[in-house]
Amino acid sequence: MGHYSSRMDTMPVSFLREILKAANSGKIISFAGGLPDESLFPGNDLKNASIKVLEEQSAKALQYTVTEGYQPLREWIAERYYKTRGMTVSPSEILITSGSQQALDLIGKVFINKGDPLLMEGPGYLGAIQAFSAFEPTLISIPVNQDGIDIPLLEKALLHNPKLLYLGSSFQNPTSICYSENIKNRLASQLASTNTFIVEDDAYGELSFDGTYKSLIKQLLPDKTILLGSFSKIISPGLRIGWIVAEESLIRKLTLAKQATDLHSSNFNQMLICQYLKENNPDKHINTIRQHYQYKMQLLYDTLCKALPPSIAIHKPEGGMFIYLNLPPSVNADELLDKCLKHNLVFVPGKYFFPDPGLATGNGIRVNFSCVPPEDIIHGGTLLGRLISEEVNTSS
Amino acid sequence: MGHYSSRMDTMPVSFLREILKAANSGKIISFAGGLPDESLFPGNDLKNASIKVLEEQSAKALQYTVTEGYQPLREWIAERYYKTRGMTVSPSEILITSGSQQALDLIGKVFINKGDPLLMEGPGYLGAIQAFSAFEPTLISIPVNQDGIDIPLLEKALLHNPKLLYLGSSFQNPTSICYSENIKNRLASQLASTNTFIVEDDAYGELSFDGTYKSLIKQLLPDKTILLGSFSKIISPGLRIGWIVAEESLIRKLTLAKQATDLHSSNFNQMLICQYLKENNPDKHINTIRQHYQYKMQLLYDTLCKALPPSIAIHKPEGGMFIYLNLPPSVNADELLDKCLKHNLVFVPGKYFFPDPGLATGNGIRVNFSCVPPEDIIHGGTLLGRLISEEVNTSS
Numbered sequence: 001m002g003h004y005s006s007r008m009d010t011m012p013v014s015f016l017r018e019i020l021k022a023a024n025s026g027k028i029i030s031f032a033g034g035l036p037d038e039s040l041f042p043g044n045d046l047k048n049a050s051i052k053v054l055e056e057q058s059a060k061a062l063q064y065t066v067t068e069g070y071q072p073l074r075e076w077i078a079e080r081y082y083k084t085r086g087m088t089v090s091p092s093e094i095l096i097t098s099g100s101q102q103a104l105d106l107i108g109k110v111f112i113n114k115g116d117p118l119l120m121e122g123p124g125y126l127g128a129i130q131a132f133s134a135f136e137p138t139l140i141s142i143p144v145n146q147d148g149i150d151i152p153l154l155e156k157a158l159l160h161n162p163k164l165l166y167l168g169s170s171f172q173n174p175t176s177i178c179y180s181e182n183i184k185n186r187l188a189s190q191l192a193s194t195n196t197f198i199v200e201d202d203a204y205g206e207l208s209f210d211g212t213y214k215s216l217i218k219q220l221l222p223d224k225t226i227l228l229g230s231f232s233k234i235i236s237p238g239l240r241i242g243w244i245v246a247e248e249s250l251i252r253k254l255t256l257a258k259q260a261t262d263l264h265s266s267n268f269n270q271m272l273i274c275q276y277l278k279e280n281n282p283d284k285h286i287n288t289i290r291q292h293y294q295y296k297m298q299l300l301y302d303t304l305c306k307a308l309p310p311s312i313a314i315h316k317p318e319g320g321m322f323i324y325l326n327l328p329p330s331v332n333a334d335e336l337l338d339k340c341l342k343h344n345l346v347f348v349p350g351k352y353f354f355p356d357p358g359l360a361t362g363n364g365i366r367v368n369f370s371c372v373p374p375e376d377i378i379h380g381g382t383l384l385g386r387l388i389s390e391e392v393n394t395s396s
Numbered sequence: 397m398g399h400y401s402s403r404m405d406t407m408p409v410s411f412l413r414e415i416l417k418a419a420n421s422g423k424i425i426s427f428a429g430g431l432p433d434e435s436l437f438p439g440n441d442l443k444n445a446s447i448k449v450l451e452e453q454s455a456k457a458l459q460y461t462v463t464e465g466y467q468p469l470r471e472w473i474a475e476r477y478y479k480t481r482g483m484t485v486s487p488s489e490i491l492i493t494s495g496s497q498q499a500l501d502l503i504g505k506v507f508i509n510k511g512d513p514l515l516m517e518g519p520g521y522l523g524a525i526q527a528f529s530a531f532e533p534t535l536i537s538i539p540v541n542q543d544g545i546d547i548p549l550l551e552k553a554l555l556h557n558p559k560l561l562y563l564g565s566s567f568q569n570p571t572s573i574c575y576s577e578n579i580k581n582r583l584a585s586q587l588a589s590t591n592t593f594i595v596e597d598d599a600y601g602e603l604s605f606d607g608t609y610k611s612l613i614k615q616l617l618p619d620k621t622i623l624l625g626s627f628s629k630i631i632s633p634g635l636r637i638g639w640i641v642a643e644e645s646l647i648r649k650l651t652l653a654k655q656a657t658d659l660h661s662s663n664f665n666q667m668l669i670c671q672y673l674k675e676n677n678p679d680k681h682i683n684t685i686r687q688h689y690q691y692k693m694q695l696l697y698d699t700l701c702k703a704l705p706p707s708i709a710i711h712k713p714e715g716g717m718f719i720y721l722n723l724p725p726s727v728n729a730d731e732l733l734d735k736c737l738k739h740n741l742v743f744v745p746g747k748y749f750f751p752d753p754g755l756a757t758g759n760g761i762r763v764n765f766s767c768v769p770p771e772d773i774i775h776g777g778t779l780l781g782r783l784i785s786e787e788v789n790t791s792s
Contacts, residue, residue, distance in 0.1 A: 003559070003591065004649060005509045005531070011652055035460050043454025050446045058439025062632035064431050098494055098636075102658040109530055113401045114510070130656040134505055135401070163399070195399065236458035238663040240494075253400060256407055260526040262498040266662055267634040 011133050012126075029380035032346040034173065034321065035371040037296075040289050041236050042276065049275035053268065061268040067259045068251075069096025069243070070270035076277055077229065077243055084206075084213045095251050095258065098265045100203050100230040100242035102258075104131035104166075107199055107226060107244070109257040111163050112137045119157050119165040121149060122361060123324075123353030125173045125201060128166050137163075139355035143362070144172070146315060148179035151186050162196050170214040171204035171320030174353045174366035178214055178318060188220035198225045203242075206234050206286050208319035209294035223247055231273055233321075234286050239269045293321065296369040299377045304367075307385020309392050321370035324350070327363045330395035331388060336365070339387050345380055407529050408522075425776035428742040430569065430717065431767040433692075436685050437632050438672065445671035449664065457664040463655045464647075465492025465639070466666035472673055473625065473639055480602075480609045491647050491654065494661045496599050496626040496638035498654075500527035503560070503595055503622060503640070505653040508533045513556040517545060518757060519720075519749030521569045521597060524562050533559075535751035539758070540568070542711060544575030547582050558592050566610040567600035567716030570749045570762035574610055574714060584616035594621045599638075602630050602682050604715035605690035619643055627669055629717075630682050635665045689717065692765040695773045700763075703781020705788050717766035720746070723759045726791035727784060732761070735783050741776055 053061050068074070074091035081087040097103045104127065112118065112135035120129065122141030129139065140157050143150045149167060169179040179187070191198060200217050208214070218225040230242035244254055258264070300323055301316050308314070317323060327333060333349035340346065350364030351357040367384070369377060449457050464470070470487035477483040493499045500523065508514065508531035516525065518537030525535065536553050539546045545563060565575040575583070587594060596613050604610070614621040626638035640650060654660070672678075696719055697712050704710070713719060723729060729745035736742065746760030747753040763780070765773060 003507070003593075005505065005507055005512075007509075008506060008649060008652070011656060038455040038459045041454060041458040043450050043458060046454070046458070047447060047450035050450065051443060054439050054443035054446065058437060058442070059434040060634075062437040062439065062442070062634040063434045064628075064633045098658045098661075101656075105657045109401065110404060111399070111401055116401075127656075127659070134653065134656050197399075232460075236664075237460045238456075238458040240658065240660070240662045253404060256404070257530065260407060260497075260523075260530050261501045261657075262494045262636065263523070264636070265494075266636045266665055268632075269662055269665065 007134050007136050010136060012130055028344045028346060029372070029376045030346045031367040031369075031372060031380060031384070032348045033368050033371050036233055036237060036321070037292060037371050040292060042280065042285060045280050046236070046272065046276055049272050049279060052279075053271045053275050057271065061271045063267065065264050065267040067255050067264045069094070069265065070267060070274060073270050073274045076274060081245070085216060085219065087216065087219050089245055090248075092248055093245055093251055095244045095246075095254050096265050096270060097242045097244055097258065098262060099232060099237070099240040100201065100228050101127050101131060102261070103228045103242055103244045104128050105134070106254050106257045106261065107164070108132045108135040109261070110250075110253045111197070117160040117162040119154070119162045119196070120355055121167050121172065123174050123350050123364065124166065125168060126353055128201065129355050132166070141354055141359070144175060144177065146177055148177065148183035149187065151183060151190070154187065155190060158190065158194055158196065161194070164197050164199055165191070166199040166201065168201045168204065169217055170202060171207055171317065173204065173320070174322055174348070174350065175324040175364070176317035176320040176322045177315070179217070181215065184215065184217050184220060188217060191221060191224060196224075199228065200225050201228045203228065203230045203233055204320045205229070207290060207293060207321070209290055209297070210318070211287060211290060218245065226250070234282070234289065235273060235276065239273060241265060241269055241273055290319075293370055296372070296374065296377060297323065299374055300367065300369045300381050303378050303381030304385050307382045307389070309389050311392070312388070321368055323367045323369065325365050325367060327365060327388065328392060329363055331363065331391040333363060333365055336387060336391055339391075340384065343383055343387070345383055347384070403530050403532050406532060408526055424740045424742060425768070425772045426742045427763040427765075427768060427776060427780070428744045429764050429767050432629055432633060432717070433688060433767050436688060438676070438681060441676050442632070442668065442672055445675060446668050448675075449667045449671050453667065457667045459663065461660050461663040463651050463660045465490070465661065466663060466670060469666050469670045472670060477641070481612060481615065483612065483615050485641055486644075488644055489641055489647055491640045491650050492661050492666060493638045493640055493654065494658060495628060495633070495636040496597065496624050497523050497527060498657070499624045499638055499640045500524050500595075501530070502650050502653045502657065504528045504531040505657070506646075506649045507559050507593070513558040515550070515553050515558045515561040515592070516751055517563050517568065519570050519746050519760065520562065521564060522749055524597065525751050528562070537750050537755070540571060540573065542573055544573065544579035545583065547579060547586070550583065551586060554586065554590055554592065557590070560593050560595055561587070562595040562597065564597045564600065565613055566598060567603055567713065569600065569716070570718055570744070570746065571720040571760070572713035572716040572718045573711070575613070577611065580611065580613050580616060584613060587617060587620060592620070595624065596621050597624045599624065599626045599629055600716045601625070603686060603689060603717070605686055605693070606714065607683060607686060614641065622646070630678070630685065631669060631672065635669060637661060637665055637669055689766055692768070692770065692773060693719065695770055696763065696765045696777050699774050699777030700781050703778045703785070705785050707788070708784070717764055719763045719765065721761050721763060723761060723784065724788060725759055727759065727787040729759060729761050732783060732787055735787075736780065739779055739783070741779055743780070
C-alpha cells in the first residue's frame with residue numbers, strides 16, 4: 001500500500017525468533033545467543049552505587065541533561081584509553097550513546113545517503129547490518145580471514161569510493177578473530193589516501209583471555225577512525241550505555257543527530273556506572289569475566305575437539321564470546337541446523353552475518369559459549385560434534 | 397565535501413545554546429526551559445525501588461531483553477488508559493521507547509521517505525520537527541488556534557496526501573492549548589477517509605490542573621492514530637522511558653526499527669519504574685505535581701496580568717508547563733529577546749516552533765513556569781511585562 005518507508009523493505013528481520021519457534025518443546029541448549037553471562041553482573045555493587053547516586057544527586061540524575069553525556073563518565077573513558085592503549089583522547093571527543101547499537105544508528109544518520117556504498121566484513125556483526133540498512137546504503141561485503149580483512153579485496157572495493165568501512169579489529173563478532181599488526185598497518189596505509197572513514201567497533205576489546213590489549217586502528221589513523229566502545233560486555237548490557245570516539249567536529253554532528261533521536265542517554269544510568277567505576281576495581285571485575293569466559297571457551301574447545309572429525313580444524317579464540325567453526329563444503333549449515341533443532345540444539349549459521357545471506361561466502365557456524373552453562377557446553381558441544389560428524393560421513 | 401548525508405543539511409540546530417552564550421554573565425532567569433521541576437522527582441521512592449529490583453532481579457534487570465519492552469510495564473500502561481480514559485488497549489499494542497523523543501524517530505524511520513509531505517502544528521513541538529527532519533520530509537505547518545488545529549486549513553493541506561499529521565491534543569507544547577471536542581470530532585471525520593496517520597503526542601496529558609482527563613483522538617480513530625506517552629513529566633525524564641500505542645502490525649514494524657536503532661530501552665529503568673508504580677501511589681504523586689504547577693502558573697499569570705498593558709490578552713492554561721503569550725504585531729519578538737538578554741532574562745520566540753522559522757505565523761513567545769523558582773517567576777515576569785510594555789509604547 002506504499003504507506004511505509006522504502007527502508008522498511010530492506011531492513012533484515014531477526015531470524016532468531018523464527019528459529020526458536022521450531023524448537024519449542026522441552027529444554028533448549030542454545031549456542032545461538034550473544035549474551036554476557038548474567039551471573040557475572042555486579043548487581044550488589046551497582047545497588048550500592050544506585051543508593052549513593054539517588055541519595056546524593058537524585059535531582060541531577062533524574063533530570064534532563066546534555067546530549068553529549070555525563071562529563072565524569074566521558075573523562076573516565078578517555079583515561080581508560082590512555083591506561084589500556086597509551087592513546088590520548090579528549091573527553092570532548094567522546095559521545096555517550098544508548099549502547100553501541102545506537103552508535104551505529106547515529107553514524108548511519110550522519111553519513112549515509114540512499115545508495116551510498118559501504119564496506120562490511122563478511123561475516124560481520126549482524127546489528128551493524130541492521131542499523132546501517134535503515135539508511136538504504138549499498139552494502140559490500142569483504143571476506144575476513146584468520147588475521148583480518150582480505151587486503152587485496154579491500155583494495156578493489158575501495159574503488160567504489162565507499163563512505164565507511166565497518167569492522168571489529170579485536171575478537172570480532174561472529175568469528176572472534178583479531179586483526180594482525182600487519183593487516184592493521186596495511187589497512188591504514190590503504191585508507192589514508194581515500195575519503196573512507198573506518199568504523200572500528202571495539203565492543204569486545206576488554207575480553208582478551210590473557211589480559212593484554214590489542215592496538216587499535218584508531219591509533220594508526222586517528223582522524224579517519226570512528227571508534228566504538230561499550231559497557232555492555234564488562235558491566236551490564238541492560239543499562240544501555242556505550243560511546244563513540246571521533247574528532248570533535250564529527251562528534252558535534254553525531255550529537256546533533258542524537259539530540260533528534262533520543263535527546264540523551266539515561267543520565268541516571270550514566271551516573272550509576274560512573275559511581276560504580278569510582279567505588280570498585282573494574283580491572284579486578286574484568287579479570288573475573290576474562291577468566292570465566294576463558295574457562296568456558298576451553299571447555300567448548302576441548303569438547304568439540306573430541307567430538308569432531310580430525311579433518312575439521314578449530315580456531316581457538318584469544319578472547320570474546322564465540323567459537324566460529326568453518327565446516328567442510330560438503331556440510332550444509334541449514335540442514336545441520338534443522339537436524340540440531342530436532343535435538344533442541346541451536347546455533348547461528350554464518351550466512352546470517354552477511355548483508356545478503358544468499359551471497360554469503362565460507363561455510364561457518366557461530367557457537368556462543370559466554371552464556372551457556374558448563375554442563376550444556378559439554379552436552380551440547382558433544383551433540384553438535386556428533387551431528388556434524390554424521391553429516392561429514394554421509395556426504396563422503 | 398559531500399561526506400555527510402544530505403539530512404545533516406536540513407536538521408535544525410538547537411538555538412538555545414546560542415541564546416545562552418549571549419547571556420553569560422551573572423544569574424540568568426530562564427523562562428526558556430521545558431524541564432519538569434526537579435524538586436518533585438520521587439528520588440527516595442525510586443531509591444527504594446532500585447534496591448528491590450537489584451536485590452531480587454538483578455540478573456534480569458542488567459541483561460539484554462526483548463525490544464518490545466518489559467511486559468509488566470506494558471500492562472500497567474494499558475491499564476492506565478482504561479482507568480483514565482476508559483480506553484481499551486492491549487499490552488501487545490504498546491512499544492516501550494527511550495523517551496517520547498525516540499518514538500518520533502522510530503515513526504520517522506517507519507513512515508517517511510525523502511520528500512514525503514507531513515503535517516505539523518504551527519507552532520508545534522520543536523523535538524518533533526528535529527526528529528522528523530532527519531528523514532527529509534516536506535514539512536507543512538497548519539496554524540493552531542485556541543481550540544486546536546485550524547480545520548479548514550487542515551482540509552486544504554490534506555490534498556497533499558500527507559503520510560502523517562503530528563499534533564498534541566492536550567496542553568500542547570508550546571501553547572498549552574487543548575483541542576476542543578468539536579475540533580477533535582471534525583478532525584477525526586476528515587481524516588477517516590484519508591491515508592494519513594495521526595501521531596497524537598500526549599506527553600502532557602496527565603498534567604491537567606483540575607485532575608480531569610481530556611479525551612483522545614486515538615479513541616475516535618483507533619486504527620489510524622499512533623499515540624505517544626511518557627514517564628518524563630510524571631516520574632523522571634532522566635530515566636528516558638516513554639511509549640507508543642498503535643495497532644499490532646504497526647507495533648511490529650516499529651519494533652523492527654527500534655531493534656536496529658538501540659536493541660531495547662534500559663531494562664533496569666523499565667523495571668525500576670514498574671517497581672515504583674507498584675509500591676507507591678502514582679495518582680497521589682501526580683496530584684502533587686499538578687498542584688505545584690498550577691500554583692506556579694497562577695503566580696506567572698497574575699504577575700504578567702499586572703505588568704502587561706491591558707491590550708494584551710493572556711490565555712490561562714488548564715494544564716501543562718507553559719504560558720504562550722501572543723504579542724501585538726508591533727512588537728518584534730527577536731528584538732524583545734535581545735532586550736531581555738541584556739537583563740539576563742530568556743524566553744523562546746514562537747518562530748522556533750515552526751518547521752521554517754522564516755515562515756512562522758503569529759507573534760507568540762513561550763514562557764515556561766514549571767522549572768522556575770517562585771521568586772524568579774515574580775521578578776522575571778514583572779521584568780518581561782515591563783519590557784513588553786515599553787516595546788508596545790515605543791511602537792504606538
